[in-house]
Amino acid sequence: MTATATRVLVLNSGSSSVKYQLIDMNDGTRLAVGLVERIGEQTSRLAHTPLAAGGDKRETEGAIADHDAALKAVAAELAADGLGLDSPQLAAIGHRVVHGGLKFTEPTVIDDAVLKEIERLVPVAPLHNPANLTGIRTAQAMRPDLPQVAVFDTAFHATMPEYAARYAIDVETADAHRIRRYGFHGTSHAYVSRKTAALLGKDPSEVNVIVLHLGNGASASAVAGGRCVDTSMGLTPLEGLVMGTRSGDIDPAVTFHLKRVAGMSTDEIDVLLNKKSGLIGLCGDNDMREIRRRIDEGDERAELAFDIYIHRLKKYIGAYSAVLGRVDAVAFTAGVGENAAPVREAAVAGLEEMGMAVDASLNAIRSDEPRLISPEYARVAVAVVPTDEELEIAQQTYALVNA
CATH class of the missing domain: 3.30.420.40 (ATPase, nucleotide binding domain)
Structure with missing residues (x-):
């Protein structure tokens, strides 16, 4: 070089x-x-x-x-x-x-x-x-x-403690087949958690952040002092939030039921949960803009899909608030997180007792810059932080070859 x-x-x-x-x-x-x-x-x-x-x-x-x-x-x-x-x-x-x-x-x-x-x-x-x-x-x-x-993608989540990364299954079986929580979207979670700290004028080591990467694929992470301590995706990107075409969290016994009762093969169930579930399975659309348009026209199926999506999102915000103990910020990112104001408003609605709120006028502003959308009185900052996974990859690459 x-x-x-x-x-x-x-x-x-x-x-x-x-x-x-x-x-x-x-x-x-x-x-x-x-x-x-x-x-x-x-x-x-x-x-x-x-x-x-x-x-x-x-x-x-x-x-x-x-x-x-x-x-x-x-x-x-x-x-x-x-x-x-x-x-x-x-x-x-x-x-x-x-x-x-x-x-x-x-x-x-x-x-x-x-x-x-x-x-x-x-x-x-x-x-x-x-x-x-x-x-x-x-x-x-x-x-x-x-x-x-x-x-x-998995690297940022490698700091999770064993009690967060392990599934409660037989240890020997898990180790033999490398079954554990790995997490994904790591470059995005790393970049956004760091940018959120900068937005607050603090060092990442001083800030606890819940990062919500909401695109067609979606994941949440709990980041304590710059280190990931929990994340919603697991062995694969299927676990966690409701996504565009993925189911997210589901009772594992559903797969057994579909195999035994519906006669579906493993591959068919795989396709169902990864490509025919989530928003597209619930209402036939995985574009949040189209779903919101249908809701405005009174489409009950689209409204239920949206409500299920938001309900799961709120559960993870609550869970990761408990994991972190103290939350300094919630950061929305990726295609839906950055652009869908109704998603951000609905996800935080009713969480005032947890110190979270969204200012309607700030939330309505469209910008490519990191920004706060919470009112000044809110104990927890709510932010929109555009992700930049390519820049994160480039920075990590350049730092390594120049080390």
């Missing part, structure tokens, strides 16, 4: 997509952002925006066979803007990896041993880790001389 190498390429490789951002770590400026989707289909699409040059978004469609072809297409787009992967200004490539198990609790420079361990974790992250591995190997082939860093 040269002394002038200050850029990090962040790659988030999904099963049929690659999201990417090129960030200059001097000031956090985005130089380019983009998305390749529907990889492996005839209708693949690449959308690329060269922010450094102030250029317009460029979109191309056509078959992109695999991740190798996708990353080569990304490299070509970057090169066209003078931002190619061969640039001496590129310091490293940072990869989002969903599951790091117990072994990876920090950002890690990738070598053969790291790849083998990520592969070993595929059984507990079958939808995510294989795609992450594909992206890493493709990037390594393109720039074998460049540091490649894995930043793990």
